[in-house]
Amino acid sequence: MEVRATPMETARNVTQSTADLSNVSVIIPVYNERGIIGDVLAELQQFEFHEIIVVDDGSNDGTAEEAEAFNVRVIRHPYNIGNGAAVKTGIREATGEIILLMDGDGQHSPADIPLLVSQLANYDMVVGARSAQSSVALHRRLANRLFSAYASYIVDHPVKDLTSGFRAFKADQLRRFLYLFPNGFSYPTTITIAMFRSGYRVRYVSVVSRARLGQSKIRPVRDGLRFLLTITRIAVCFVPMKVFLPLSLLFLSAGIGYGAYLLIFLRRFSNMAALLILMGVLIFLIGLVAEQLALLRLQHSTE
Numbered sequence: 001m002e003v004r005a006t007p008m009e010t011a012r013n014v015t016q017s018t019a020d021l022s023n024v025s026v027i028i029p030v031y032n033e034r035g036i037i038g039d040v041l042a043e044l045q046q047f048e049f050h051e052i053i054v055v056d057d058g059s060n061d062g063t064a065e066e067a068e069a070f071n072v073r074v075i076r077h078p079y080n081i082g083n084g085a086a087v088k089t090g091i092r093e094a095t096g097e098i099i100l101l102m103d104g105d106g107q108h109s110p111a112d113i114p115l116l117v118s119q120l121a122n123y124d125m126v127v128g129a130r131s132a133q134s135s136v137a138l139h140r141r142l143a144n145r146l147f148s149a150y151a152s153y154i155v156d157h158p159v160k161d162l163t164s165g166f167r168a169f170k171a172d173q174l175r176r177f178l179y180l181f182p183n184g185f186s187y188p189t190t191i192t193i194a195m196f197r198s199g200y201r202v203r204y205v206s207v208v209s210r211a212r213l214g215q216s217k218i219r220p221v222r223d224g225l226r227f228l229l230t231i232t233r234i235a236v237c238f239v240p241m242k243v244f245l246p247l248s249l250l251f252l253s254a255g256i257g258y259g260a261y262l263l264i265f266l267r268r269f270s271n272m273a274a275l276l277i278l279m280g281v282l283i284f285l286i287g288l289v290a291e292q293l294a295l296l297r298l299q300h301s302t303e
Helices: 007-018 037-044 063-068 083-093 110-121 138-155 171-180 187-197 220-238 241-266 271-302
Strands: 024-030 051-056 073-076 098-101 125-130 167-170 202-207
Touching (some): 024 037, 024 083, 024 110, 037 051, 051 063, 083 187, 110 202, 125 187, 138 187, 138 220, 187 220, 220 241, 220 271, 241 271
Parallel strands (some): 024 098, 051 073
Antiparallel strands (some): 098 167
């Protein structure tokens, strides 16, 4: 029986032979990934990149020593600062025209890199979006859908995978937003909203994410709250009325509704109704000021 390649496999095979990777800097942030990073780097050896940078974020298990056994550049943090801090270090040190970010836990297949890079001819950021066949824990899949839905509302565009760490960029455009990156795990959230709201072209490419090797460094409750806070913070930076306007309408609706009820049925008015209406007006005015500041910040980031 003849076995035919799927469209995804066909696209991957074509781009592996046509994509130019000679100007690509691959950046891999790692923390205590001994026994895993070696396998990742061994897979990367099949391609000829401009450089491979492994940023060791203060590992204490010999991760850096394992990476140094390969023909890659290893940068060490003296102590654990955070995944986002490691990414920022790698971006600052990279010299390639294209930057490819990937995790060091074995989830991302290096075979998908040419597929992502080939799309940069027409896009400014290409994201490896985890498909339904990916090995992702149920709670993380549900959380990612929640975060992606919230981000889609913020940017007015479908965000298929907000938290994916498998991304390719044009280096000069990525560095414009480096000052916004947090030190923690939420840098994909930051760059996604920043790129969309700045009018850059974003492309999602479906990839199959493999099961993570080793123990995850993400704490669901603590880091989940940080993700939500980061989305809101970046939304206020780039499109504040998306946050302030719903809050304003909520207070105004409550105040007007409560006040109308009191006037119609009880023939009186209360300070609480007036306070709710006043809060709604103040939040709206604060949103207008924040919107003007966001426009100035956007102008600064694109100069």
